Amino acid sequence: MKQRLFILSTALLAALACAGAHPGDITNWLQAPASTTAVEVRHSFFLTLILIAPFLLAAEGLLLFVIFRFRAKPGREPAKFHENTRLEIAWTVAPALVLIVIAVSTYKLIESINYSPASDIQVEVTGQRFFWKYTYPEYGLTISDEPLVVPENKVVTLLGTSVDVIHSWWVPALGIKKDVLPGRITEAWFKARRGTYKGQCAELCGPLHAEMLIDVKVVSEDEFKSWIRSKQAELAVPSAAAPADSSAAKPADSTGTATGRQ
Secondary structure (H helix, E strand, O other), X not given: OHHHHHHHHHHHHHHHHHHHOOOOOOOOOOOOOOEHHHHHHHHHHHHHHHHHHHHHHHHHHHHHHHHHHOOOEOOEOOOOOOOOHHHHHHHHHHHHHHHHHHHHHHHHHHHHHHOOOOOOEEEEEEEEOOEEEEEEHHHOEEEEOOOEEEEOOOOEEEEEEEOOOOEEXXXXXXXXXXXXXXXXXXXXXXXXXXXXXXXXXXXXXXOOHHHOEEEEEEEOHHHHXXXXXXXXXXXXXXXXXXXXXXXXXXXXXXXXXXXXXX
């Protein structure tokens, strides 16, 4: 019975792993990292895995060895021994050293995630049931319920807030999951390679939560400028807010939106 349960559990885990590896699945944590932050997160994961795996294998291997080597046999009592000072010191000091390495590495990673380097472009992200609004203050442009478009290999800083309930801007390929809260501004950043990436609100925010999807298009700088000009023309944004005169940025609420959703 136990053997059948083991085989069934292994098959189930394998099926889940295969299902999670589908490239269109936004919950697939194995998808290729597309930003510098996601790459660092992936490296930290594998570093931690490499450091802790030997302890798991050693403990389980030693347990199996002791069970079979010193078990009771016909005509022989099971071995009875305890206390080994050197072994106890070793299995206390070694994990402690590994934990220090993991703690230092993780602290540096968290610090790099939380503090944005010099920003190339800022985008204000507003969560509202059940869509996202993006404002580009530098260009006097606001769009709603459309993909976020940003240039490749540029530091994009996201300043997020919400007008109703707590939402969470989550794009796995970019390594970002940031809550946006009413009355507060939270910050996140990424620097990504070209491509289209999908995400979703990660907070259960209401009945249409599952439809609060996210699309991020990372394009070349020329394509981004062309997109900005086309959107400004579409929304009749004053030419003074053109990219060439970015110092004259206007407040976000002075612009129109791409759709009727407000």
